[in-house]
Amino acid sequence: MALINFEQVYLDFGAKPILDGVNLTIERGQKWALIGRNGEGKSSLLNVINGTLPIDGGVIKRQDGLTVAKMQQSAATAExxxxxxxxxxxxxxxxxxxxxxxxxxxxxxxxxxxxxxxxxxxxxxxxxxxxxxxxxxxxxxxxxxxxxxxxxxxxxxxxxxxxxxxxxxxxxxxxxxxxxxxxxxxxxxxxxxxxAVIFVTHDRSFLREVANGIIELDRGQIYSYDCDYDTYLQRREQRLEAEAKEWERMDKKLSQEEVWVRQGIKARRTRSESRVQKLLEMREQKKQRRRQSGSAKADINVAEAGGKKVITAYKVGFSFGEQTILDNFSTKIMRGDKVGIIGPNGVGKTTLVNLLLGELEPDSGSIKLGTGIEVAYFDQLKKDINDNDTVQNNLQLGTDFVTINGKSRHVISYLQDFLFTPEKVRGPASVLSGGERSRLLLARLFARPANLLVMDEPTNDLDMETLDLLQDLLFDFPGTVLLISHDRDFIDQVCTQTIVFENPEDGVYEVNEYIGGYEDYLRQRKPKEAAAQKDIKTKRVSEKPAAGKQSSTTNALKFHEQQELKKLPSEIDGLEADINQLSAQACEPEFYQQDAETIKKTTTRLAELEQTLQEKYDRWDELEAKKSTS
The missing domain is CATH 3.40.50.300 (P-loop containing nucleotide triphosphate hydrolases)
Structure with missing residues (x-):
């Protein structure tokens, strides 16, 4: 038996119904992802299911004793x-x-x-x-x-x-x-x-993993798809194509009927009243059509390119009180890099960004910013939006025009690209939904010339289409991007490298860098246990020599061994730099389009360097162990 059943349900807040005579059945065990553009009424539909929002027509049948729980969007409050x-x-x-x-x-x-x-x-x-x-x-x-x-x-x-x-x-x-x-x-x-679970999410990894069906809310209608998300995308495209063809057929027939009804006296005398009535119905149907609103579109206002080296951090250490955020952290971020920053909440991701931007001074080490850096910052808390002012004034441009890559545009026209109506542009920011607030911040961000974009959880509350737009814009952006995000799919689509807080020990996290996105990081990372074993190996303490072995006096490093140990760190740094360079080449899409001899030469050289590096590490361990017993 169905838990809840909608029969011709109507919900109308104004000019166009949110629910326009919809039917819906929810059964136990279903995991439905609710999809629709910002403003379509997804939250309203959830409130109708929850029973907190009365409907304007139709019937909702609920199973006896039904319990519905809804996660509230606004922050929890208590007395x-x-x-x-x-x-x-x-x-x-x-x-x-x-x-x-x-x-x-x-x-x-x-x-x-x-x-x-x-x-x-x-x-x-x-x-x-x-x-x-x-x-x-x-x-x-x-x-x-x-x-x-x-x-x-x-x-x-x-x-x-x-x-x-x-x-x-x-x-x-x-x-x-x-x-x-x-x-x-x-x-x-x-x-x-x-x-049964019905959820709204922008996180496509979560959606793909959880949903066994899709509910799409589109222009007042509900379309149910009993399939996974990728199959839904195909079926939705087929539905929209069929709709467009049907409208095209109807428009053609309507045009023919309009010609007929305007024919001469003789035709008007003999015309069929039923045919005229049908024409009037066709006119009304066309008038009542609800077309999809235009897609969001935008360009990032790109500043002149700065230096090739954007940020260089060397052996940086930083702490808040007794909490260590960074310890001996080094990285080099170049122009065009898209860097994803991953880690648990509260671990220090935003602090890392502030250090890299020069907003905070490190306790040790150094951070250098390149020349000509123009930064634009997206704030996850959206705290910079003034709710008491209009949407237009929240752009904070001081003018009715905005210049994007050399082209001047009126603010209202510019904001319409982000799906704001003229009425909403002139209205207060306080009435904006979470998704609309995110789009306003994106509009403001992209209006300012920048060659370094810093984005702190930009995907929260965005609908799928705006998410796709943002993803494409960041991918094509010629400048540098620092992206803090928990959206795994978004990181995979955008980032060329990741900085990850991982393997905590006594509250202190390792901060490691990987080539590629989130899935690439998962393939490359070393388990915590392996890291611990390596740590044990490299931090040997003195042990008593076994019977028959040399004494501590004979184990003392000889002069040439001392010199060898002294040179090993720089040799290892050089090998790692060469390996990183070759690895980056091997990750380029064009790498495997070269001739087989060039590919073989590069991969063979990479394997040789990795073997040499391992030998150097082993020798370092051997000499350090010998030194510790002297």
Whole structure:
């Protein structure tokens, strides 16, 4: 039996219905991705399913005792000094109240009454799930809700939806402000849930992994696709092509009928009233058509190219209090590099960017910026938008015109490229949705000449088409990009290299650099265990020599060995530089288009250098071990 069933449901807020006589059936176990452009009404549809938004027509049939839980988009709020755990217990309703009462009860009779209510509502299982979710989402159970940041409060909203064990779970952008590790845990959790799940997300990796069906909301209609995301893309294209052909056929017939009705006196005397009526119906059908709004389009305002070397960091160290962010970190970022920065929340990704841009001074080491650098910064918190001002004034240009790559355009025309209507351009920024706020920031970002783009979680709240546009723009951008993101697919499509915070030990993370995007990083990374073994090997301490072996006196380094040990670090640096250069060549798309002899020569040389490097490392270990026993 269906959990919920829509029959000819209408929802209308103004000129055009959000839901225009739609039908929809939701059954247990379905994992539906809800897709549609920003402003189509995805959040409104979720509120209708949740029962918090009344419909204007039609019938919604719900299964008896149906429980629907929805993750709220706005940051969680709580009265007084409520803790995270108390907030989550309150989201469980009567069972949560009983659990809270049981923990506070002081006499046996009261505990027995509460326990009966808990047993009836399967409360102990829910409590166990609540504690697990607190741990997995890295929430502090005793922290006061009012003291939490906006990002943590969004995670709290997610937790409040998950702990209810509902029949239908509604998730609106659940991956926003989650790091990759938590997103992977969440997608596995959602896949294994027995309930129905309907979710809105921009994260295509999450979507592909979780969804077993697609609900598309397009111009007031719902189209259901019982397939994976990639198959949906093909079927959607076929649907739109069929729609265009049908409209073309109808327009041709309408034109013929318009000619007929305007013929001479003789034709008008003999014309069929039913044919005239049909013509009027065709006119009305064409008038009522809802065409898709235009696609977002934009160009990045490119500043003059600066120096070839954009940022050079050498043996940088930086700490906040007792927390070490960077230790002996080095990198060289060149013009045209697209660098993805990956790591758990709170690890220091934004701090790293601020160091690289010269906004912070390192505790040790050096950071040099190249010449002629023009920076444009995208802020994930969208805090630079003034809600009390108009959308137009939020561009902060001080003029009605904007110049993009030498061409002058009116601000309204420019913002229409980002799908803002003239009315919205002149209206207050406070009414913008999350996706519209992101598009406004993108419009402002691209209006300023830049050759270094810094983007902190730019994909949050964007619809798929705007995401595709941003992806293409960054890929073609001739300048340099620093991208902080947890969107694995976006990193794969854009980045030429990644800087990754990984393998934490005592709260300190290794910061390593890899060629390629996220999937390339996964293929190249070394497991933490392997790194630990290498660490043990390179940090040997003195051991007593075994029987029959040389004593510590005879193990002392000879003069030529001391000189050899002294030269080894620079030799290893040189080998690693040569290996990186050849590896970069081998990763170029044109590399395998060369003749076979050139390919073989390069790959053979690369293998020889890697073998030599390993021998140098082994020799270094040998001499260091010998030195430590002297």
């Amino acid at each position: 007084g000094e409520s803790t995270v755990r108390e907030f989550l217990m309150s989201s469980l309703g009567d069972v949560g109240e009983a659990l809270a009462g049981y923990e506070q009860a002081k006499d046996t009779d009261a505990m027995m009454r509460f326990q009966q209510r808990i047993d009836d509502g399967d409360g102990w299982q829910l409590l166990n799930q609540l504690d697990t979710i607190i741990t997995r989402l890295r929430l502090q159970a005793d922290a006061q809700v009012q003291s939490l940041s906006g990002g943590v409060r969004r995670r709290l909203n997610l937790a409040a939806a998950l702990v209810q064990a509902p029949d239908i779970l509604l998730l609106d952008e659940p991956t926003n402000h989650l790091d990759i590790e938590t997103i992977i845990w969440l997608q596995q959790l959602v896949k294994n849930l027995d309930c």
